[in-house]
Amino acid sequence: MQACASLENLHPALWRASQLAQAPAAVVDTGYAPLNDVLPGGGWPLGELIEFCLPQAGIGEVHLLHPSLTTLEAASVVLIQPPYPPCATNWPTQLASSCLWLRPQHATDALWAAEQVLRSRSFTVLLLWQQTLSFQAARRLHLAAQAGRTLCVLYRPWRACSQASPASLRLSLQPTPQGLSIHVLKRRGHPHTSPVLLRLATRTKASHHGLDSSAFSSFRTRHPHPTLAH
Amino acid sequence: MACSPLARQAGVRLGMPLSSAQGLLPQALAQPHTPRLLAQRLNKITTQLLPYTPCLVQANAYTLLLEVSASLRLFGGIHSLRSKIGQTLRQAGLSYRLATSCVAQAAWLLATHPGSHIRHALAPHTLARRLDKLLCLHLPAAQPYLDWLEGIGCRHLGMLRQLSRAELQRRTSPNLLQALDCVYGKTPDTSLAWFIPPDHFHQQLELPVPGVRSETLSIAAQRLLHDLCAWLEQTKRAATRISLILKHDARRYATTRTTLTLQSSQPLWQAEDWLRLLNAQLAHLPLPAPVLSLHLQTQILQARPTTSAALLPSAKGAGSAGFHETLDLLAARLGHEAILQAAPRQDHRPEIANNWIPLQANRTSKPALASCRFVESQTPRPAWLLETPTPLASQGSRPFHNGPLMLKQGPERIEDGWWSAPIRRDYYVAQSSQGACYWVFYTDQGDKPGWFLHGLFG
Numbered sequence: 001m002q003a004c005a006s007l008e009n010l011h012p013a014l015w016r017a018s019q020l021a022q023a024p025a026a027v028v029d030t031g032y033a034p035l036n037d038v039l040p041g042g043g044w045p046l047g048e049l050i051e052f053c054l055p056q057a058g059i060g061e062v063h064l065l066h067p068s069l070t071t072l073e074a075a076s077v078v079l080i081q082p083p084y085p086p087c088a089t090n091w092p093t094q095l096a097s098s099c100l101w102l103r104p105q106h107a108t109d110a111l112w113a114a115e116q117v118l119r120s121r122s123f124t125v126l127l128l129w130q131q132t133l134s135f136q137a138a139r140r141l142h143l144a145a146q147a148g149r150t151l152c153v154l155y156r157p158w159r160a161c162s163q164a165s166p167a168s169l170r171l172s173l174q175p176t177p178q179g180l181s182i183h184v185l186k187r188r189g190h191p192h193t194s195p196v197l198l199r200l201a202t203r204t205k206a207s208h209h210g211l212d213s214s215a216f217s218s219f220r221t222r223h224p225h226p227t228l229a230h
Numbered sequence: 231m232a233c234s235p236l237a238r239q240a241g242v243r244l245g246m247p248l249s250s251a252q253g254l255l256p257q258a259l260a261q262p263h264t265p266r267l268l269a270q271r272l273n274k275i276t277t278q279l280l281p282y283t284p285c286l287v288q289a290n291a292y293t294l295l296l297e298v299s300a301s302l303r304l305f306g307g308i309h310s311l312r313s314k315i316g317q318t319l320r321q322a323g324l325s326y327r328l329a330t331s332c333v334a335q336a337a338w339l340l341a342t343h344p345g346s347h348i349r350h351a352l353a354p355h356t357l358a359r360r361l362d363k364l365l366c367l368h369l370p371a372a373q374p375y376l377d378w379l380e381g382i383g384c385r386h387l388g389m390l391r392q393l394s395r396a397e398l399q400r401r402t403s404p405n406l407l408q409a410l411d412c413v414y415g416k417t418p419d420t421s422l423a424w425f426i427p428p429d430h431f432h433q434q435l436e437l438p439v440p441g442v443r444s445e446t447l448s449i450a451a452q453r454l455l456h457d458l459c460a461w462l463e464q465t466k467r468a469a470t471r472i473s474l475i476l477k478h479d480a481r482r483y484a485t486t487r488t489t490l491t492l493q494s495s496q497p498l499w500q501a502e503d504w505l506r507l508l509n510a511q512l513a514h515l516p517l518p519a520p521v522l523s524l525h526l527q528t529q530i531l532q533a534r535p536t537t538s539a540a541l542l543p544s545a546k547g548a549g550s551a552g553f554h555e556t557l558d559l560l561a562a563r564l565g566h567e568a569i570l571q572a573a574p575r576q577d578h579r580p581e582i583a584n585n586w587i588p589l590q591a592n593r594t595s596k597p598a599l600a601s602c603r604f605v606e607s608q609t610p611r612p613a614w615l616l617e618t619p620t621p622l623a624s625q626g627s628r629p630f631h632n633g634p635l636m637l638k639q640g641p642e643r644i645e646d647g648w649w650s651a652p653i654r655r656d657y658y659v660a661q662s663s664q665g666a667c668y669w670v671f672y673t674d675q676g677d678k679p680g681w682f683l684h685g686l687f688g
Contacts, residue, residue: 058686059666062613076553084614084686087584088572101570101586102560109568113560122553175665 026149031067034196039169040188044068046149049142051167053185055158057083059175060200062127065153066091072151074124078102078117081110081129111137114144114152121148129155139166161185234325265291270434276425277457278318280464282311286425287334293341295334295422308352331357333415334422343368354415361413362388371409375402387413431461432527440479440520444512447476447521451508452501454526459501462534468497471530472504478519485518494558497532503555510563561589578646579653580684584615609642610659612669612685619682622670629670629681635660638667659687 027043029036036042044050044065054061069077069091079086080102091099104110107130114128118141128141133156145152154167161172170186179200184192233242233251237258242251248260261267268291276286276294282305285297298311305311312328319326329341329349336357340349343364351357364387366372366379372390378401384390390398391410399407411417435454441447451474462468476488492507561569570586577583622629629635639659647653655671662668669685 056666058612058614058668058688060687062688082614084688085584085586085617087580087611087613087615087685088574088586089583090611090613091572099572100557100589101572102564102568103570104564104568109564113564116556116559120552120556122556177661177663177665179665 028068028072028151030064031071032064032198035182035198038182038184038187038192038196044151045169046151047146048152048169049138049145049167050151050153051160051165051170052153052155053158053161053170053172054155055174057155059173060180061155061173063200064173064180064198065125065127065151068151069125072124074151076100076123077125077127078123079127080104080114080117081107082127083129107132111141114141118144118150118152119147121150123150125151125153127153127155131157133160133165135164135166142166142168268292274433274457275319275322275324277427277461277464278322279315280427282315282318287422288425289338289422293338295338297334333357333413333419335409335413335419336361336415339364339368339413358414362386362391366390369409369413371406375406378402427461427465430528430531431458432525433457434523434525436523437521440522442517442520444509444515447524448505448509448512450524451512451526452505454524455501455504455508458504458526458528459499462499466534467531468499468534469504469528469531470494470497472526472528474508475525475527476517476521477523477525479522483519488515488518488521490515491529492562495554496558497535499534507558507562510559514563557589578644580611580615580644581617581619609657610639610669610687612667613688614686615669616684616686619671619684621678622681622683624681629660629672629683631660631662631668631670631683633662633664635662635668635670637670641672644671655682657684 026046027039027041028046029043030039039045052061076098077091078100081104082101086099086101088099102110102113104113110128110130111133114126117123117126133154138154141152141154158172165186167186168188170184172183172185174181174183176197179198182196182198184196233244237251237255240255242254242258252258252260272288272291272294276288279286279294279296283296283298283301285300287295287297289295296315298308302308302311305314308330312330316326316328319328327341327349329337331337331340331351332354336351340347340351340360347363348360351360365385366387367376369387372379379385379390384393387410391414395407408417412419433454435450437446437450441450454474458469458472471491471493474490474492476490478486478488480486490508490511492504492511494503494507498504557569566588569589571589573585573587575583575585622631624630625634628637637658638661641656641658643654643656645652645654652675653673654675655673657669657671660668660670667687668683669687670681670683672681673679
């Protein structure tokens with residue numbers, strides 16, 4: 001008679017509480033190994049609402065997503081009500097000309113636009129900033145996100161950490177002198193309590209694209225370059 | 231002027247004053263009778279009968295002549311075509327009289343002649359036999375000579391035909407003989423002009439009750455949109471811009487009309503697509519006054535695009551059809567100025583290079599490529615760029631923004647705009663004690679030299 005090694009290894013379908021839950025359908029690599037280990041599926045889930053809670057804007061919250069944008073080969077990015085005007089040259093090359101910045105006047109219009117973008121399933125990335133968001137509105141966004149495979153990220157202020165939210169992945173970001181400190185507030189599976197420290201040293205390096213400087217150099221030509229004449 | 235059969239049963243007669251008619255039938259509807267309305271109605275019926283044949287003549291306000299010899303095979307013969315046309319006219323709610331003949335004028339005469347007689351005359355000898363029994367009274371060319379014809383006892387067309395032609399012409403006019411020959415099919419008829427469909431669709435709908443709710447307007451506009459799409463279907467075209475004008479009572483309100491323009495980047499020919507754009511605009515439209523009538527007209531039309539599908543299904547291109555429709559829908563509700571697209575300019579000055587323009591209405595299927603080529607650069611750029619740089623206080627030689635900032639990355643000098651507004655700035659990446667990075671610059675030009683905050687590294 002075969003002796004069972006232990007009760008835990010009785011059957012592969014037996015789930016232990018220390019395991020992460022079933023991985024989401026599609027994930028994209030975040031580009032940071034410590035973050036990949038912590039997220040279920042090993043990356044950002046596509047087709048689900050991801051929530052970031054930040055104390056202030058400008059701590060690296062968008063730069064965190066840049067490696068995954070390159071992996072996704074994103075074709076279109078939609079930014080809805082960002083806190084400051086975005087810089088077009090900061091995005092990877094193929095996106096720089098297909099970024100869309102939506103700035104509706106009312107929050108209801110912004111939520112409606114987000115829902116339409118998610119439902120259409122033709123956009124790759126949606127970044128939405130909202131100061132106040134009710135649970136029902138967040139739930140509607142989550143359901144709309146599940147219709148497609150858009151990378152949908154919702155940025156909320158710090159006080160939203162203590163509020164309930166239907167998002168399947170919630171992270172809180174805090175700036176540190178070396179980069180970011182990320183707490184996983186909510187994820188599928190058992191909670192993760194220790195913060196993840198990420199070095200964003202490449203944040204201030206050349207990840208953007210400048211302008212073609214050859215149009216401005218006319219040292220070798222004898223005649224003035226035609227593009228110099230404005 | 232005219233009354234329906236049900237009204238006639240109740241006792242209403244032609245020539246009766248409106249008050250007595252309404253006394254007999256309080257629930258009767260009285261519709262005004264103007265030439266404009268008649269013309270509109272005729273156009274509408276013409277549009278509905280265009281699927282049966284493209285050759286139509288609008289003979290007068292009450293008569294349509296259709297040339298159907300080319301459509302007989304498609305519709306399964308003359309009798310089935312007659313029943314289909316009759317069904318269409320009944321669905322439009324009209325009372326009609328249908329006559330068929332091999333000659334157009336003869337069919338017209340057979341249809342307008344009152345009384346019960348067979349209105350079919352497909353073969354020429356049958357035609358002659360049927361026409362001979364008709365009264366001269368109803369031939370338009372014989373109207374001036376009716377007294378004389380009555381006097382000589384010529385009452386029917388058959389008798390008129392038997393009269394000597396030269397004598398008849400001498401006593402009446404050549405027109406009468408010509409008309410007679412046309413009706414009997416002896417000479418071709420050149421007086422009829424084919425109906426040419428108008429270039430643009432223009433239709434109006436009067437609301438029975440002044441409309442204030444967007445749902446009422448949406449339902450009324452739906453009917454107009456269905457007519458528009460039927461017209462587009464017949465002319466095999468698609469529209470990219472249509473306008474809906476809502477008219478208010480000019481006597482009571484200052485604004486007489488509100489115009490809604492529906493624009494789409496792709497040519498659309500389905501009623502549901504236009505209705506979606508219309509509902510997005512109607513939901514947030516402030517109405518200054520109740521709406522009395524809606525006018526729909528097309529502004530930009532183009533030929534319907536023929537779609538060619540790829541041989542192999544592509545995984546990425548699955549959603550491309552919804553991309554433009556979603557952008558049109560967003561533009562319809564938020565307005566074109568609320569959706570901005572990146573269009574970087576060739577300039578060293580960051581605030582000028584970072585250029586965002588409203589979404590173009592006539593964008594092509596690929597996103598508009600930027601005018602400048604992108605190359606890898608060695609200098610950092612922030613994610614967020616303020617529109618105008620904010621001046622910062624300085625503590626000693628370091629900038630101060632919610633705490634002292636440490637300069638992390640060395641100066642990048644940008645000097646540009648020598649022809650208009652020269653700038654000379656040294657850009658640094660500064661980090662606060664918490665760790666947030668800012669893009670600051672120092673300038674010694676202008677009226678306020680010092681440190682400025684230009685961007686945040688998000």
